Amino acid sequence: MSDIPYKDKGSILGPLKTLGFFARKPVTEPFEPRPAADSYRGFHVNDWEKCIGCSTCQKVCDNAAITMVKIPGLREDPVLGVRNERPAIDYGRCCWCGLCVDICPTGSISLTTEYVHVCRENELDSYFVLPDPNGIHGKHFDKGWDKTADADLxxxxxxxxxxxxxQQRDDNFxxxxxxxxxxxxxxxxxxxxxxxxxxxxxxxxxxxxxxxxxxxxxxxxxxxxxxxxxxxxxxxxxxxxxxxxxxxxxxxxxxxxxxxxxxxxxxxxxxxxxxxxxxxxxGKVDYVSGKKIAIIGAGPAGLTAAYDLVKKGHDVTVFEALNKPGGMTRYGIPEYRLPYDRLDADVEVITSLGVTIRYNTRIG
CATH class of the missing domain: 1.10.1060.10 (Alpha-helical ferredoxin)
Known part of the structure; x- marks a missing residue:
């Protein structure tokens, strides 16, 4: 591009041309929002009853426009898969792509047909919004981009x-x-x-x-x-x-x-x-701690403790009253659910690390 000659050198009077705009009236669009399309991607709403705070919307956002915010008083129950967090949107970063809507597992997030937000200089934080079912201004707007079967990720x-x-398993395990x-x-x-x-x-x-x-x-x-x-x-x-x-x-x-x-x-x-x-x-340490540890019972709990301790360099011995390891996983679960060779494979992982199991030895 450097070999292309630039012919228009301009004029020293060029800046004076702008003075002609002083006499013209400004062109102002009337402040009347136009109706949006049915699938318009405007401001977010979030149904807090459906939302479980999973943060999937935050992870999918390419612009890092979503932050999960803890809400005091909301239910949190890890067993049921519920967190007391809700997504907040930074509209200075959001590009309204709608991926947060498409990926939401519960379908709680939607984009509405609302698209006008005006703030003054001291209200710049108002672009950081915690959506709820009422919209960012508390006014009802129809949903625009919403969860659909075609766009569901x-x-x-x-x-x-x-x-x-x-009929093939009635005579075997x-x-x-x-x-x-x-x-x-x-x-x-x-x-x-x-x-x-x-x-x-x-x-x-x-x-x-x-x-x-x-x-x-x-x-x-x-x-x-x-x-x-x-x-x-x-x-x-x-x-x-x-x-x-x-x-x-x-x-x-x-x-x-x-x-x-x-x-x-x-x-x-x-x-x-x-x-x-x-x-x-x-990850097993390459030294011996010099500590000896006895564990009673070669069930899942005892052997898991043995696994963790032997990897820390301790000398671990497990005492088991019966002649085989596994506890209730061996004696309480039928082989057609848990094949014994797979249970034995798990135990062999633990003994291969140096754990000793003494069978037929009752303690207490």
């Missing part, structure tokens, strides 16, 4: 889980549930909106959003790594967990919750037992 249908037919295929697992994992409600509701606070994302990325080993951050009985929980996480799942408000338990099972089944033991050993 949430997949409400869970992948079906195959089972052995009843084979595991009834087949488990997800890799394609099913990736599709199911894609339904997750990473809101973290599952993490809040889980008694062990498993990192479900992280391992679900790893499955979606096709990285089963990373999923196992995230699972073992808080739960060494992962084959067991991938089959017989009571799924409090799925009760809290935000996707379950309008459809099927994400199959969090089955995804955990998929990740564990997709990685070899040997590789799982290697992953579980990551």
């Amino acid at each position: 949430v997949d409400l249908q869970q992948q079906s889980m195959g089972e052995i037919e009843p 084979d595991e009834i549930v087949h488990g997800f295929t890799s394609q099913q697992a990736i599709i199911e994992a894609s339904r997750c909106v990473q809101c973290g409600m599952c993490h809040d509701s889980c008694p062990t606070h498993m990192h479900a959003p992280e391992y679900i994302r790893a499955i979606w990325e096709g990285n089963a080993e990373e999923a196992v790594r995230q699972i073992y951050r808080s739960n060494p009985f992962s084959h067991v929980c991938g089959r017989v967990c009571t799924r409090r996480c799925e009760t809290a799942c935000s996707i379950g408000r309008r459809g099927d919750p994400v199959a969090i338990r089955w995804l955990k099972r998929y990740a564990m089944d997709a990685v070899s037992d040997e590789r799982i033991r290697e992953i579980a050993a990551e």
Whole structure:
């Protein structure tokens, strides 16, 4: 572009041309809002009764225009998947794309046909708004951009889980549930909106959003790594967990919750037992603390404590009254729900780290 000659050199009298505008009357549009289109994307409204504070709208916003604000007095119940937070909109950053509406799991957020907001210099904070059902000015406006089936970014249908037919299992104790295929697992994992409600509701606070994302990325080993951050009985929980996480799942408000338990099972089944033991050993200290610890009972609680303690360098011995480990997971759950070889695989992860189990030894 530098070789193109610039011919118009202008004139020293050029600025004087602007003086001609002083004699003209200003052009002013009448301050009368025009009717908006039916699907207009104006200011937000949020139904606080539907909103669960999941923060999915905040995560999807490309402009960082949404901030979750704690509201004193609102109900908070992690077990049911409810937080006492509501989204506030910074209209200095919002581009009215409508993604917050399209991704909202509960359908609480909408954009209205209201689009006029005037403020003075000392009211600049008025562009930061906490939407409620009444709109930003407390006036009723029709909804514009709202949740529709065509624009809904949430997949409400869970992948079906195959089972052995009843006539094929009446004379054996084979595991009834087949488990997800890799394609099913990736599709199911894609339904997750990473809101973290599952993490809040889980008694062990498993990192479900992280391992679900790893499955979606096709990285089963990373999923196992995230699972073992808080739960060494992962084959067991991938089959017989009571799924409090799925009760809290935000996707379950309008459809099927994400199959969090089955995804955990998929990740564990997709990685070899040997590789799982290697992953579980990551983070174990490379020194011996010199402390000896005795644990009574080789059930899930005792062995989980042993797992955490041996990774800190302690010498751990578990005393078990019976001749096999597992406690109620072995003696209270039928094999067609929890195959014994999967329970044994979980226990072998723990013993491979150096935990000693003394069987047939009753203490107390």
